[in-house]
Amino acid sequence: MSNFFAMGGYGFYVWTSYGVFLLVLLIDALAPMLRRRRVIALLRGRYRRDVGRGSRA
């Protein structure tokens, strides 16, 4: 098993590469999901305000 992680002495290069790959793609997937929450909350607030103004008028 430790042989597997050593990667014939190239462990640092191989595992850093795979780490960067997984991390960047994970961020790529999470970023729009988090932004979506913000956008929906923003739009919801805006629509509710619009409705509120409408009823007072």
Added chain:
Amino acid sequence: MNKLTLWFHQFGSPPTFYRVAGLLMPWCYGIGALLGAIALYGGLVLAPADYQQGDAFRIIFIHVPTAWMSLFIYFFMAVNAFISLVWRIKISETLAMASAPIGAAFTFICLVTGSLWGKPMWGTWWTWDARLTSELVLLFLYLGVIGLNNAIEDRRQAARAAAFLALIGVVNVPIVHFSVNWWNTLHQGSTVRLLGPSAITADMLWPLLMMMVATKFWYFGSLFSRSRLAVLELESGKDWVRRIALGASNS
């Protein structure tokens, strides 16, 4: 209208696009993750070590697929930029702009893994040779498109300007691809060839090709996720967006 044009028009309408992209997105992510996991297992565990490079060659299973994606996404972005500039199709504009950050991510991974591979094999993290430099230019093009798109207040105008830049930058795509043939570079030539036999054994080839398919699926998952959101923002004055924002849970 024939069936195809009809389908195209329907898919091009923002509410339909939003719905269909929402249905496809989890499948793209799921298939991408599953195939990616199998390919990683094949590349890290099953494939034998290279006779010259030992285990360091295993970086190929992410370096090469991300390099292919960096070009594929740029091409996809440029085609959509062209369609949006000529026919003013809103969805193409959205797809082009949503592609830029994903392309930048893949290009970044390609450059970093290349650097991590270059250090033990070439003895240097970086060299200004044709392949590396043109790939770096590709990253700057992606960043330029993102920057320009964010710099202009009006969404439609911003997208048009950025689409124009994306379209001009497409000349760099064949330069990246053919750089290893056109110039003497430190970077090795193509290992996998469409025409003729590939210079790689089968137990190394299948994880590579599977990872190529996996990254494509992942890209389309991310593309749908981002473009749906962009459509919501672009159409925020419309009733269908209002219904979604007020009705749906925060997912």
